[in-house]
Amino acid sequence: MCIICIDLAKQKLTSAEGRRALGEMRGQLDAAHVAEVEQKLADAEKLADPAKRP
Numbered sequence: 100m101c102i103i104c105i106d107l108a109k110q111k112l113t114s115a116e117g118r119r120a121l122g123e124m125r126g127q128l129d130a131a132h133v134a135e136v137e138q139k140l141a142d143a144e145k146l147a148d149p150a151k152r153p
């Protein structure tokens with residue numbers, strides 16, 4: 100868990116803001132967690148855009 104996960108969970112962060120934050124924090128997070136955050140952002144984008152929902 101990092102600040103991005105916490106704010107995404109609280110819906111205080113949009114996926115676009117999350118991607119920007121991830122770009123800044125990428126060097127401080129381990130690779131596995133970066134992948135996890137990217138997955139969460141992808142899920143958030145799907146929810147934000149009904150056209151991308153399965």
Ligand SMILES: [Zn+2]
Nearest residue numbers: 100101103104
């Ligand atoms: Zn995290």
